[in-house]
Amino acid sequence: MARKIGVFATEQQAITAINQLEHAGFTKGELKVLAKDSEHSRRIEAESDVHVDELRELEDVSEHEGNSIFGMAAATGYVSNGTNAVLGMTGYGTAPYTVGGNAFAAAWLLGADEHISALHALGLDDEEAEICKQALQSGSVIVMVETDETKSMFDKDGGPDISRLGAAEAVFRTCSASLIVAGA
Template sequence: MAIKLGIFQTEQQVIHAIETLEQEGFTRNELKVLVKDSEHSRRIERQTDVHADELRELVETRSEADDKEAANDILFAGTMTQSPGGVYGAGVAGMMGSGAPYGGMNLLAGRARINENSNIEEALISLGLNGSQASLCRDVIVGGGYVVGVETGAGGGNGGPDPTRSGIVEAVYRHCGAERIL
């Protein structure tokens, strides 16, 4: 399913876009608002009754789920050897972990976190954005901007006026001052 995204710089633009989209027949359930944190979402939620997904909360929730499943961790292991001076060396360079003797061999095991930007993009992709959309929206939201998204289906124009859901959403975004439309 296609998602039409509008990038806005102010809360007022987002509120105006939501109100206009509702006047065009879109329901609150079809709208998605992405913001940096609760400071950026309060007014929008209060004035529109549309829930705004807070990037900070999405990443924390995703990280907690990933920690439980260890899906967001890179596991590594290597053998440790003992030098004549009694100092251990690891078969995996640059990683910190703990050595545990096992049958005459020491095993080094631990986890390395994938970077924060990857977590942010994964959270946005889980909301239905594609990779390039997630990357751009990450930068916009981290910078304090706002993203409004509407699921539009598989619409497409023929070069003229676009009466499809996608065309209506794009017209609303333009009317409400979107800085960029994806």
């Protein structure tokens, strides 16, 4: 599989890109959209009818597959009497991501590796995952196109890229992508 990744600063830019990609012949199965959380995904799903994977949702799935942060916190002794032990949930007057009142431990447990592992689960390599992690944390929306094309099908002689991924890149440029990454 080959992919092209577009980073968009606004939901509207991502929606326009999705619509133009579909108009160019890409199917929903070839598109993958990532957002930071449900606040950033609702409008895109409503206006494009394409599912948006949320980074926080992906991390929750990763945790349930045996890589549980709560389990690691309990094993390392950072959860005391249960006060503020709910990770990722904040209530009135509590610090986000606090483990047993120890914000340092929570920062260590919820480091960049958690975001990266969730993105690796989507098939992204280290460089792609790092780029997407930074973009998502800043509130950008990621639109990926994955096709069955292989690198050998691309024009290697410096001519125009007439591949389907070349068409996807053209759409990303037209829709003001802030960054375009040629994926694996």
